[in-house]
Amino acid sequence: MSRTTSPASRAGRARPYRRGRDGEQVMSKLGVGIVGCGNISTIYMQNMPKFRDLNLVACADLRPEAAQAQAEKFGIEALTIDALLARSDIQIVVNLTTPESHFAISHAALAANKHVFGEKPITIEANDAATLVAEAADRGLKIGCAPDTFLGGGGRTARELVDAGRIGKVLYGTCFLMSHGMEHWHPDPTFFFKRGGGPILDMGPYYLAALINLLGPVALVQGRASAGFATRLVTSKGPMNGKIIAVETPTTVMSLLHFESGADIIFAMSWDVWKHAHPPIELYGTEGSLRVPDPNFFGGAVQYTEKGGDWISVAADDRPFGKPNWRSPNWADHMPNQANYRCLGVAELASAVLRCTPHRSSGALASHALEVKHAILKASVEGGEIAVRSRVERPAPLSELDAMVLWAGETF
Structure with missing residues (x-):
């Protein structure tokens, strides 16, 4: 066990309690423990002190040296x-373990009477996700799950335009995630190509959460799935460089989603594509069209048309959780900075606990999205149309004021 007790680290910790109106102690921050100290943990730990309601206490990992380093x-x-x-x-x-460990760690945390926020997917199996959601409800606990990106400036701007009827009733749309996988940048991309990985389970959550936030729940799916390459050569720096990974999960999934609202969306996820020019999400309504920015990030410009008019661009850079603040060390110099406020969903969960505000980046949303993904994979094997049994409400809009309440960092 190790603890850093430098003056700087002690000064950065706010007291977890405040005095209420009657002088009683009222918790003003919730203590957070992170399980899983891999690649994604760094951005959570960097961002967490900037959120008002969170106090990072400890971390753990099956590899003691990884936990010690963080x-x-x-x-x-x-x-x-x-x-x-x-x-x-x-x-x-906060459960940042690899997908095959998501259920066990989250279930153990709930059994210990802790609220839980996990990285996507919430679990590998849809039944396990439903079990966690039910367990949290039985215990009076909150369970949340990434992605929380739809709560960023870009996602909120798109939601406002849809809710204001700028493009009318959404009839159709397209949704594309296409690349050539993770082996060129991730230090150990093995799990991406094993059970619980693949683009539909790894990246699909970002796009499905964005779509559900805009359109509501999915009712029916059709699908096709395949693997374009039997093996992957790791070219990223690190101990895996030069090693071969056997692919054990579909790496291209194409589907048609029918939403309860009536919208039909073409939904395609692939790690078998070298280059493409598809926008991430386009929606086509009775009064115009809408382009939604990359749901892997929190900002970006939203574009819409008034019927057949020119594209009108609405930037989210000046909105809470929309300002570019991060870049990957793996990006080329010409790539722009992006808004990366991972941990926003943890702060939103904490606010729901402390202030009884809506819980938007919820386990229920993640569980519904996971059922959709498994229905797509099932349809790719069985053919035909698969009904999605679960339903989830569209998350409540996150207002500018509610967004600002979560933040204690520098001004946006």
Whole structure:
């Protein structure tokens, strides 16, 4: 176990309690423990101190050296998983493990009476996701899941335009995620090509959450799935460089989604494409069209048309959680910075606990999206049309004021 106790790290920690009107102690921050200290954990740990309601306490990993490294870097404690779940000063467990561990860790955290926020997908199996959502409800706990990107400036702008009727009733749309996989940048991309991986389970959540936020739940799906390449050569830097990964999951999935609202959306996810020119999401309504920015990030410009008119661009750079603030070290110099406020969903969950506000990036939304993805994969094997049994309400809009309440960092 290690703890950094430098003056800087102590000064950066706010007290977790405040005095209420009657002098009683009222919790003003929720303690957070992170399980899983891999690649994605760094952005969560960097962003967390900038959110008003969160106090990062500790981290854990099956690899003690990984937890130790992150603990020293961010001035927190490195614990075993069991010790982290037992800590009374941790109210939220953030599950950043690989997909095959998502259910076990989240279930254990709920059993320890902790709120849970996990990386996508919420679980590998749809039944397990439903079990977690039910378990949280039975215990009076919150369970949330990435992606939270639809709560960013770009996603909120698109939602406002749809809700205002700028493009009328949405009839049709297209949704594309296409690249040549993760092996050129991720230090260990193995799990992306194994059970629980593939573009539909790994990247599909971003696009489905954006679509559900705009259109509501999915009712019916059709699908086709395949793997374009039997193996992958790792070219990223690190110990996996030069190694071959056997592909054990579909790497191209094409589907047609029928939403309960009546909209039909072409939905295609592929890691078998070298280059393309498809926008991430386009929606076609009775009064115009809408282009939604990349749902993997929080900002970007939204474009819409008034019937057959020119595209009108609405930037989200000056909105909460829309300002570009990050770039990948793997990007070429010409690539622009992006808005990356990962941890927003954890803060939104904490606000729901502390203020009884709506919980938008919820486990219920993630569970519905996971059922949709499995229905697509099932349809790709069985053919025909598969009905999606679950339903979820569109998340409540996140207002500018509610967004600002979550933030304690620098001015946007």
